[in-house]
Amino acid sequence: MKIFVTGGAGYIGSHVVFELCDAGHKVTIYDDMSLGRDENIDKRAEFVLGSTLDKQQLAKALNNKNFDAVIHLAAWKAAGESMEKPKKYSENNIVGSMNLLNAVSDAGIKNFVFSSTAAVYGFPEYLPMDEKHPINPANYYGYTKVFVEENLKWYSQLKGLNYVALRYFNAAGYDVKGRITGKENNPNNLLPIIMETACGIRDKVQVYGNDYDTIDGTGVRDYIHVNDLAAAHILALKYLVENKKNLIVNLSTEKGYSVLEAINKAKEITGREIPYQIVGRRDGDPDTVVASFAKANKILNWEAKYSDLETILESMWNIYKDGNR
Ligand SMILES: NC(=O)c1ccc[n+]([C@@H]2O[C@H](COP(=O)([O-])OP(=O)(O)OC[C@H]3O[C@@H](n4cnc5c(N)ncnc54)[C@H](O)[C@@H]3O)[C@@H](O)[C@H]2O)c1
Incomplete structure (x- = not known):
């Protein structure tokens, strides 16, 4: 198939492009x-420098x-920043996505795979969260993704578009074959911060609270290896071609x-010391966020293969151990 990938030079996008x-x-x-990295662009793909805002x-x-x-992966993704800079997020995530949806409709393209997020659910009302969990984003970033999901539904009805919305949980790891070596700049997520601490880029990891109702008091999250996310995109395309129907699934x-x-x-x-400091809780952080992947398993025949903590961290250390940013 001939596939157009927005954000294909980014962290998840580059893995998706290699898999495609x-x-x-x-x-x-x-x-x-x-935010894309030249060195992560698969040479087999054609590259067009362009913005969804144009x-x-x-x-x-x-x-x-x-x-x-x-x-469609191109978007900003920092939940905290979205609460301080809603304009930045509404422009790129909402306006950019609507420009793309309109351009896709005008070009007569019928199949669309969207990078959605766990953030659409907000604070968990039950665990594991499934796709029937209420949609109640706790940050503006999550809302931008709800907005796009809603418009996908309308464009499906009005323009005959078929879509799969993939609600990723915490993306982690790097290509297990070691082909993607450009690291994320200024990461906001725990595992890259741990890696940066292990190789001396940071002094310590800040741990936000150790009095949560979890095994050791610190927050529990559902991490999903980027190669597993990438594989789901191939299955989503197959689903669209075979079923010509819409689908929304968790990837967790x-x-x-x-x-x-x-x-x-x-x-x-890593064999390295990883100093950490317990600091106060952050507002709105739940104890535990874990989600069911039963729907993706049943409908797409998808399940995570590389998402155990060891494989995730090994694949990260492989590229972080050189100590460069
Ligand atoms: N990383 C995660 O844990 C996670 C979790 C859930 C959902 N997501 C979603 O997955 C997608 C990809 O995330 P990522 O982690 O790879 O982020 P990333 O920042 O590494 O990649 C985004 C890419 O999009 C490009 N881009 C941004 N705005 C653009 C625009 N207007 N036009 C063209 N290109 C643009 C950037 O240059 C970058 O290459 C995002 O939509 C994000 O919301 C990510």
Whole structure:
């Protein structure tokens, strides 16, 4: 198939593009390189430098190119920042996505895979969370993804678009084959922060609270290896072609790891000291977030293969151990 991938030079996007090329698809990456990394671009893919905020460029890139599907990853993703800078998030995540949806409809493309997030659910009302869990985002970032999911539903009804929305939980790890070596800049997530501490880029890991109702008092989250996320995109495309129907699924493992489990496992794997400091809780952080992947398993025949903590951390240390940013 001929696939157009927005954000294909980013952290998850680059893994998705490698997986698509491995599976024999013809890929065009569309990325403005605001956060993309040159070294992560698969040479087998065509690259177009462009923004979803540029309607003319989008039309030029999509019209008369016979794309079979679009995978839309381009977005900002820092939940905390979205609460301080809603304009930044509404422009890129909402306006950019609507520009893309309109350009996709104009170009007559019928298949769309969307990078959604666990953040659409907000504070867990029950565990493991499934797709029927109430949608109640606790941050503006999560709301931008709800907005796009809702518009996908409308565009499906009004424009005949078929879509799969993949609600990723905490993306982690790097390509298990070691092909992706460009690290994320200024990571906000626990595991890259642990890695940066192990290789001396940071002095310590801040642990936000150790009095939660979990095995060791620190927060428990559902981590999912990027190679597992990437594999789900291939299955989503297959689903769209075979079923011509919409689907919304969690990509998760239902198994959580605590902050201290992650730090201790990372010590073991890296052989380095990983100093940490317990600080106060952050507002709105739940004890535990884990989600069911039963729907993705049943409908897409998907399950995580690389998402145990050891494989995730080993694949990260592989690229962090050189100590460079
Ligand atoms: N990383 C996670 O844990 C996680 C979890 C849930 C959902 N997601 C979603 O997955 C997607 C990819 O996340 P990521 O972790 O790879 O982030 P990332 O920042 O590494 O990648 C985003 C890519 O999109 C590009 N981009 C941003 N705005 C653009 C625009 N307007 N036009 C063209 N390109 C643009 C950036 O240059 C970058 O290459 C995002 O939509 C994010 O919301 C990520």
